[in-house]
Amino acid sequence: MFLANPILVEVTRGDLVESVHRGSIAIADAGGTLRFALGDIETAVYPRSALKPIQALPLIESGAAEAFGLSDEEVALACASHSGEPMHTARVAAWLARIGCGEEDLACGPQPPRYEPALEAMIRSGEKPTRLHNNCSGKHTGFLTVARHWQVATKGYERIDHPVQQAVVTSLRALSGVCELPFGIDGCTAPNFALPLAGFARALAQLAGRRTVGAGRILRAMIAHPELVAGTGRAGTVLMRAACGRAALKVGAEGVFAGMIPETGLGIALKIDDGAGRAAETAIAAILVKLGVIGEARDFIAAPVLDTRGNAVGVRRPASALETAAI
Amino acid sequence: MFLANPILVEVTRGDLVESVHRGSIAIADAGGTLRFALGDIETAVYPRSALKPIQALPLIESGAAEAFGLSDEEVALACASHSGEPMHTARVAAWLARIGCGEEDLACGPQPPRYEPALEAMIRSGEKPTRLHNNCSGKHTGFLTVARHWQVATKGYERIDHPVQQAVVTSLRALSGVCELPFGIDGCTAPNFALPLAGFARALAQLAGRRTVGAGRILRAMIAHPELVAGTGRAGTVLMRAACGRAALKVGAEGVFAGMIPETGLGIALKIDDGAGRAAETAIAAILVKLGVIGEARDFIAAPVLDTRGNAVGVRRPASALETAAI
Numbered sequence: 001m002f003l004a005n006p007i008l009v010e011v012t013r014g015d016l017v018e019s020v021h022r023g024s025i026a027i028a029d030a031g032g033t034l035r036f037a038l039g040d041i042e043t044a045v046y047p048r049s050a051l052k053p054i055q056a057l058p059l060i061e062s063g064a065a066e067a068f069g070l071s072d073e074e075v076a077l078a079c080a081s082h083s084g085e086p087m088h089t090a091r092v093a094a095w096l097a098r099i100g101c102g103e104e105d106l107a108c109g110p111q112p113p114r115y116e117p118a119l120e121a122m123i124r125s126g127e128k129p130t131r132l133h134n135n136c137s138g139k140h141t142g143f144l145t146v147a148r149h150w151q152v153a154t155k156g157y158e159r160i161d162h163p164v165q166q167a168v169v170t171s172l173r174a175l176s177g178v179c180e181l182p183f184g185i186d187g188c189t190a191p192n193f194a195l196p197l198a199g200f201a202r203a204l205a206q207l208a209g210r211r212t213v214g215a216g217r218i219l220r221a222m223i224a225h226p227e228l229v230a231g232t233g234r235a236g237t238v239l240m241r242a243a244c245g246r247a248a249l250k251v252g253a254e255g256v257f258a259g260m261i262p263e264t265g266l267g268i269a270l271k272i273d274d275g276a277g278r279a280a281e282t283a284i285a286a287i288l289v290k291l292g293v294i295g296e297a298r299d300f301i302a303a304p305v306l307d308t309r310g311n312a313v314g315v316r317r318p319a320s321a322l323e324t325a326a327i
Numbered sequence: 328m329f330l331a332n333p334i335l336v337e338v339t340r341g342d343l344v345e346s347v348h349r350g351s352i353a354i355a356d357a358g359g360t361l362r363f364a365l366g367d368i369e370t371a372v373y374p375r376s377a378l379k380p381i382q383a384l385p386l387i388e389s390g391a392a393e394a395f396g397l398s399d400e401e402v403a404l405a406c407a408s409h410s411g412e413p414m415h416t417a418r419v420a421a422w423l424a425r426i427g428c429g430e431e432d433l434a435c436g437p438q439p440p441r442y443e444p445a446l447e448a449m450i451r452s453g454e455k456p457t458r459l460h461n462n463c464s465g466k467h468t469g470f471l472t473v474a475r476h477w478q479v480a481t482k483g484y485e486r487i488d489h490p491v492q493q494a495v496v497t498s499l500r501a502l503s504g505v506c507e508l509p510f511g512i513d514g515c516t517a518p519n520f521a522l523p524l525a526g527f528a529r530a531l532a533q534l535a536g537r538r539t540v541g542a543g544r545i546l547r548a549m550i551a552h553p554e555l556v557a558g559t560g561r562a563g564t565v566l567m568r569a570a571c572g573r574a575a576l577k578v579g580a581e582g583v584f585a586g587m588i589p590e591t592g593l594g595i596a597l598k599i600d601d602g603a604g605r606a607a608e609t610a611i612a613a614i615l616v617k618l619g620v621i622g623e624a625r626d627f628i629a630a631p632v633l634d635t636r637g638n639a640v641g642v643r644r645p646a647s648a649l650e651t652a653a654i
Contacts, residue, residue: 004331011581011602014511016521018373019581019602022349046345109635123450134635184341185640194343254338254346274601275338275346308436308461313512 005039006321008272009279011305013314020319021279023255023272025287026201027327030209030265032177034198036327041201044194045271046184049081050252051192052139053218053260054175054203058167059142060214064149068099075221076228077138081251083231084113084133091228092137099141099148106131106140107158108188115231136188138228143190158190165191175203175212187253197269200258204267208248208260219262222248235281235300242294249284251277257284261293278303278316286318290327332366333648335599336606338632340641347646348606350582350599352614353528354654357536357592359504361525363654368528371521372598373511376408377579378519379466380534380545380587381502385494386469387541391476395426402548403555404465408578410558411440411460418555419464426468426475433458433467434485435515442558463515465555470517485517492518502530502539514580524596527585531594535575535587546589549575562608562627569621576611578604584611588620605630605643613645617654 005022012018024039034041056078059065065075074095082088096102111134113119122129131137140157143164147154150163157164160183168191169181176199186192195203207215222229226240229250236249236257243249248260255272257280268287272279285300305314317323332349339345351366361368383405386392392402401422409415423429438461440446449456458464467484470491474481477490484491487510495518496508503526513519522530534542549556553567556577563576563584570576575587582599584607595614599606612627632641644650 013373013519014521015509016371016373016511018511019600021601044343046340046343107636109637111635120450123447182342184343184345185634185638187634187640189634189636189638192340194341273346274348274603274606276601276603279601307512307514307516308438309434309516310436311512311516313514 005273007319008322009282009316010319011314011316013305018314021272021274021276023270023279023283024197025268025270025283026197028198028201028205028267030205030211032202032205034201035266037198038321038325041197043196044182045197045256046192046194046254047200047258047269048186048192048252048254048256049136050250050256050258050269052079052081053207053222053248053250053258054172055139055168056142056218057171057212057214058146058164060217061171061212062146062149062167064146065217067149068145070145072221072224073228075217076225078142079218079222079250080138080229081135082138082228083115083118083234084111084129084135085115085118085231088138088228088231089132092132092141095141096144099145101144101148101154103131105144105154106134106137107190108134108136108140111135134188136190140188140190160191169193172203175206176200177202197271201267201269204258204260204269205265206267208262208267209265210262219248219260222250238299239285239288239294239297242297243288247288247293251280255280257281259284259288261291266291282316282318283322286322287327290325332600334646335649336609336643337646338641338643340632345641348599348601348603350597350606350610351524352595352597352610353524355525355528355532355594357532357538359529359532361528362593364525365648365652368524370523371509372524372583373519373521373581374527374585374596375513375519375579375581375583376463377577377583377585377596379406379408380549380575380577380585381499381530382466382495383469383545384498384539384541385473385491387544388498388539389473389476389494391473392544394476395472397472399548399551400555402544403552405469406545406549406577407465407556408462409465409555410442410445410561411438411456411462412442412445412558415465415555415558416459419459419468422468423471426472428471428475428481430458432471432481433461433464434517435461435463435467438462461515463517467515467517487518496520499530502533503527504529524598528594528596531585531587531596532592533594535589535594536592537589546575546587565626566612566615566621566624569624570615573620574615578607582607584608586611586615588618593618609643609645610649613649614654617652
């Protein structure tokens with residue numbers, strides 16, 4: 001990332017490019033072969049919430065999901081960075097109750113809903129955001145479910161030395177082939193593990209190719225419920241719907257997007273150096289079009305820049321290095 | 328900007344750098360000499376709202392401000408990207424009425440207030456954002472004031488061929504020494520003129536050194552009313568207050584910050600390649616500390632990255648190229 005990665009996305013205004021986003025992309029297949037690379041894919045990056053499908057693996061592979069009779073909707077929420085809409089919070093609340101836990105057991109902090117109508121409704125009613133609204137509340141409920149299943153302490157489940165987090169480390173190490181996994185604390189207080197983009201793409205490809213026991217369930221749940229994995233109008237949700245079941249997609253904070261293509265066993269990982277979500281959305285859309293997974297995605301690869309009267313005054317689009325890449 | 332500019336600001340998480348922001352900086356003196364440069368300062372960039380102190384010059388230099396008896400508060404608002412707080416909108420509304428105009432004469436579109444308590448109050452009361460809430464409503468009222476003074480059509484004042492916009496072009500050309508000024512349409516529908524960062528810094532230095540008639544009034548108004556130029560808690564406002572009258576600062580969208588230091592006649596212009604406001608804030612704060620204009624600015628140059636429980640899990644700070652720069 002400290003090398004000058006190529007410009008992947010550019011934002012124009014009038015006839016000029018106003019801002020640019022550099023970044024790197026790695027695409028691997030389920031055999032572990034790197035199929036495409038652009039930019040630095042060896043420096044460790046935090047996948048942030050794009051790690052969630054892997055963080056949810058112990059939930060499946062421990063037998064916890066089966067023991068508690070989790071629905072695909074709940075598994076999708078375990079992989080989600082949701083928008084805090086009622087469809088998300090109600091399901092997480094019901095799931096928590098079923099494992100004998102409550103909002104107070106979630107280690108994540110309260111967070112206003114990302115979905116504006118939900119946020120506005122709360123402001124109008126005077127309701128305060130809760131931990132259920134935290135975009136990671138499903139992931140945390142997944143962690144709690146594993147702790148319950150193993151009959152270990154639920155308190156402290158977010159700490160690096162807790163068996164649940166150690167199970168995540170074990171899964172990630174096995175799938176990525178990366179031994180050294182330094183961690184930082186994610187926005188939701190759980191550890192997030194840094195690894196080279198190449199290793200992350202390999203891990204995603206292991207899931208895409210169903211090379212680990214829990215992969216099929218994770219993919220099925222995500223693909224069946226794109227609106228639970230993100231939310232109304234979100235890029236991941238819109239692009240998964242456009243892919244008609246051919247892709248599982250997961251956004252991560254600070255400019256990350258992950259993709260899994262079951263039919264080809266490809267895992268896609270990208271990181272925008274500067275952390276811009278707008279660029280990550282354009283980049284993943286462009287990659288999906290190039291791979292033939294979606295037909296087009298003009299809302300993301302020719303996204304109008306609007307003035308406050310609603311006129312298009314520029315465009316956000318893939319830059320030359322991405323546009324011309326032979327993916 | 329298409330060259331790999333140096334990394335100016337970095338954002339860490341745990342022990343690793345998570346995201347980086349490249350950019351360029353130009354500092355000029357009132358004699359027109361470039362005193363400091365880092366990165367590409369020759370490619371044309373849009374100053375966006377950092378252009379407002381220059382866009383306000385015709386308001387002073389035409390005699391319109393004097394003719395309409397504008398207060399320093401109103402001149403500060405002409406230079407503002409305000410937060411849509413009542414202190415901003417009430418003053419703009421009163422000023423509009425005084426020149427015989429109304430909200431409907433503003434060419435900018437409605438925009439929700441940036442100041443959260445103001446936005447929440449509107450949501451609770453069911454009030455809709457108006458053009459007065461647009462962060463540029465003061466600039467537009469300034470344009471209208473000039474049109475009134477010149478007794479030319481107010482309708483179309485935002486168009487490139489209107490005398491008010493042509494006066495802006497003339498001022499910018501004279502101050503920057505840059506003849507060719509391509510334009511794009513800003514978020515508020517007015518033209519915004521692109522120029523090399525070096526030229527923009529020279530223009531700002533002309534203001535800082537009071538080399539043009541209107542400069543003194545612009546500087547005095549901005550420095551006297553930092554909360555009108557931006558808003559409660561905003562970086563520009565906080566840093567101008569910290570500078571105790573020694574700096575006029577102006578943010579621009581897409582990662583721009585401009586500074587004018589009257590005591591030394593320095594003009595500072597910076598652009599973050601990727602458009603990130605967080606990086607522009609850290610960079611301008613670091614520059615002001617290096618110049619001795621403010622004592623410290625830990626909220627910006629060692630800004631904690633917080634998780635949703637409020638714990639610091641990383642930091643946003645100047646990167647090596649900026650930290651070690653001999654400014």
